Amino acid sequence: MKIRLDRDIMAEAVAWAARSLPTRPSVPILAGLLIKASDTGVTMSSFDYETSAQIEVPATVVDEGEALVSGKLLADISRSLPNKPVELTSDENKAELVCGSARFTLQTLPVQDYPNLPEMPAATGTVESNDFAKAVAQVVVAAGRDELLPVFTGVRLEIEGETLSLLATDRYRMALKELNWSPASTTASGAALVPAKVLNETAKSMTIGEKVTMSLSSGSVGDGLIGFEGSGSGGTREITTRLLDGEFPKVRHLMNIQPTVSVRANTSEIQASVKRVALVAERNTPLRMIIGEGQIALEAATGDQAQASEAIEASVENHAGGELAITAAGFNPHYLSDALSAVDAPFVHFSFTAPGKPCLVTGLDSIDGEPHSDYKHVIMLMRLPN
CATH class of the missing domain: 3.10.150.10 (DNA Polymerase III, subunit A, domain 2)
Structure with a gap:
């Protein structure tokens, strides 16, 4: 095999295919990156019996053929090459890579021992x-x-x-x-x-x-x-x-929350507040959201050593009438932060039912707009001490 290709194209292709290589391969051959040269270009492949990756890139093919080399090593070499065209040649025992004045010789692995990649199913x-x-x-x-x-x-x-x-x-x-x-x-x-x-x-x-x-x-x-x-x-x-085996739990019905209390606020303001207040949150303790009239307050503490609280302007709606059915909610601060980042909307809508029950988080384009229906995020609330 003998091919010539652009340095950046090769570096990107090798890095992409090699990242699927197993860290601790069950058999040494799976640490290899398979390079095939044909009249249509060059294909680089990796496989660990679970996941396969294959990329085809343009190249000048002088001699068709294939070679199997250490994927991680080739990726490291490709990243370090000077910005010049790359020539790669191989025979039964070794592969030689030349880029400018840089020259590398790599031992090849037996191609005949490499497993066949699974065929791509029909397009869905x-x-x-x-x-x-x-x-x-x-x-x-x-x-x-x-x-x-x-x-x-x-x-x-x-x-x-x-x-x-x-x-x-x-x-x-x-x-x-x-x-x-x-x-x-x-x-x-x-x-x-x-x-x-x-x-x-x-x-x-x-x-x-x-x-x-x-x-x-x-x-x-x-x-x-x-x-x-x-x-x-x-x-x-x-x-x-x-695909993974096993029965995925039926959880869609948990998304259908009819709130007794809803809270709307600026997403970036809550995100920033959660980040600040959570600095003093002790491991496995909740970040409290105290729901009040026209605002919410976030609170966290590490025993008597450190406490933090911050109030944020919010729109609070009581759907049940009378007194608020829920005045405080306990969130895992990491889960709350992840949900706010995933909502990806300027405003966020919290739907509460009762203390300790799931909370639905959705996005809003405006503070008085309709909650997004295409993305729903539910967080199981933590129990708060009396």
Whole structure:
């Protein structure tokens, strides 16, 4: 194999494909990055039996062929190269990379031992890449991190005609985002549980083009595969990953909150206040939201050592009449901060029912506008001491 390609194109392609490599591969061969040169260009691939990544970039192919080299090492080398064209040649035993006066020789791995990448399923539909990246970012904040409970580490994608829904929960909070997309069939329907970490990285990396093509296999959730493809100036990128097994909990009904008390305020003001007040919050203790007439106050403390409070102007509405059904709510400060960032709206709307019950957080375009219906974030409130 002998190829020539632009230094920046190579560095970006190698970095993108290599980031999917396993940190501790189950077998040494999976630490390799497969480079294939053909008459259409150069393809770089990585695979760990769960997730595959493949990128095709333009290059001058002198001799077609393929080589398998250490992906992490090649990524480190590519980042350090001078801004000059790169020439890469290989034989059965070694690969040689030349860029200007810099020259590297790498031992190759046996290509015949490398597993075949899974085939991309048939296209299910397309979605605007920027919309998809934003939607995924809004939802993954609510996904779990505990690998002992894998079903909570995923994002459930639900397809119903021209609506694509994303849902995640870690049992203490949940997020739902609905957006329009273009299905291959108007009667398309289905669901998939995708690892949140893979989905997040994929969505961000697919903004190179205007559209992302999503391909969902027809198998069951445990045996299924999902693929994503995007094309742009950085080449054509493809990712496939195995779907998570297990039954995702039915949590949609928790989004249907009929508030007894609602609070509206400026999002950036609350975000800044939460950041300040939470500085004195003791681990595993709530940040209190005290609801009053025309304002809310945020409070936190670490025993008798430190206390903080800050009042914020707010619009408070009592839907039940009489006295307020809830005058204080306890939030996990990190969950509240994540929700405010994910809402991505100038104003925020809190829907409360009763102390210790779930709170619905939605966005508003104006202080007296209608709450957004396409994104909902629910936080389980913490119990406050009497």
